[in-house]
Amino acid sequence: MSIKDHLMDNAEADSQRGSQLQEMLADEAHEQRIKWWREAKVGLFIHWGLYSLPGGVWKGDPVNAAYAEHLQLRAQIPIHEYERIADQFDAHQFDASAWVRAAKDAGLKYMIFTAKHHEGFAMYDSQVSDYTIVKATPFGRDPVAELADACKRENMVLCLYYSHAMDWHHPDSQGNTLDFPANISAYDPLHAWVVDDNKRNRYERYLQEKAFPQVKELLTQYGPIGILWFDCGHKITDEHGKQFVDLVHETQSNCLINRRVRREGFGDYENTGDNQRHISAQQRDWESIATLNHSWGYNQTDHAWRSAEEVLHDMIHVVSMGGNYVINVGPTGDGNFDAKSLELLGVIGNWLELNGESIYGSQGSPIGRTPWGRCTRKGSTLYLQVWDWPAHGELLLPGIRNSIQDCYLLADTAKTTLSHRLLNDCGDHLIELPAEALDSICTVVAVEFDDELDVNPRQVLFAGGVTNVFGVFDGELYGEALRYDTGKKGRDNVKNWSSMQDYMQWKFRVMDAGAYKVTAVYGADEASAGGSFEIAVGPDKLAAAVTNTGGEYQFQSSEIGLFHFHAPGEYVITVQPNTICGNVLMNLKEITLTNHEFI
Incomplete structure (x- = not known):
């Protein structure tokens, strides 16, 4: 993907008490606004224009x-030509009820519709501009009004998307230097x-003439709006x-931002970048948005569809x-959801129908990363989303110092209790699973505990030949230059490792003594990267030279050596430079540890 495609991707005692009261009221208002969103967990994005x-x-x-929604900009289409698309936009297949039912059948709880994207065309009945789907197309209807009615019924x-920072149709906005140099x-x-001064004043005119008034319209013409979803805020001022x-x-007051x-x-919650799967720990509520292929808007040439397994695991x-998590569909110009999108939404819906209890209203995992899948939580119940079914039928649940009250497969209507036993004082439990998973993509195990959870959140080293992955986004960065990359596909690494003082660490726990093979996965370009590094656990150290992998994002595995853990306990892995011979050391992606006795 080109860098250009990422353009889009804060008396004195009385005063203090007054300020504290305002902050408290603001916090209460925020909690009220976001309550439904925390329960919903999954939604649908719709890019249509x-x-x-x-x-x-x-x-x-x-x-x-x-x-594909960047067509006007990337193809350098003058406004007078681009406007002609509206003459053929009849959307004769559009059915708001069908769209909403598709989202509902997929188990999704909120819908974000693009009321105006960067092209500046209002997909609703705006009185601010004539450049609208109602006034400029043979379709002549208001999709937002129809979606509002359908959403209410279902x-x-x-929720509505509005491109506030950029508008390629307005002569004073940002983005269109072809028509407005x-x-x-x-x-x-x-x-x-x-x-x-000239650009700032003209841009202010756009905001006052179009952006602010259209936002006001969207919030006054269609009833309650769950989210006003903005984009490219990095291009405007605080x-x-x-x-x-x-x-x-x-x-x-109840609309989220x-x-x-x-x-x-800013706003009520954070967003990741587009299709950004890997992130570091978030302190605020946050949302990830993702596509089913590459594009957000419909692209007839984009056949790089993700698998149902990839989407569900994501x-x-x-x-x-x-x-x-919000998944995107780009309907066709006729107003249809394409067949592949409907197929993938169907798989999501079937899975959520049986396993939605583990998703809706849940909280994040309290335990460390496991190789068998992921985990969510509701109160004293954990939901283990197992997508790598244990070959011998034994699932290790680490670090919960409580007694298990019940344990069963969530999709098992009989709720048959699974055998389980406590392995040690650290709270590691072994659960006996059936020979085969109920669902080939992901089977959920519900584990109910007796009281408020007492958890050790450190990642545990699994033995038995399991590859234990310590991804960089699960570690801690130290230093001035070292940074996470975007976290998108092929960019789940650290970068800018240019200082000898910068290093990375992961905390983990060892259950059983043993030897583990250590592997580093990194990318290194011969022209810009090089040097040597060490991986240390306590006093034990392994050293290695950085070798050329063919490119900074051409990741390869390099076996470093063995670590011997002579006793159970808590440990820290540290990766740090010994020498830096290039501009950077390397782009590290992950460290893996695999029990040597089972290799």
């Missing part, structure tokens, strides 16, 4: 854009234009961000980390 009709193809040629929470470019950073936040909450209204700390992974 003028771009949906050409579907990533312009004048017979596929457009070089990862996201008990689906309607003096505009702020789609790729200009904030600091490059905010000091330019002052602008606060204006949008205040406008939303003053108009609908995502962090992309401006930056981290959803479970996000929820196990305490996040919400």
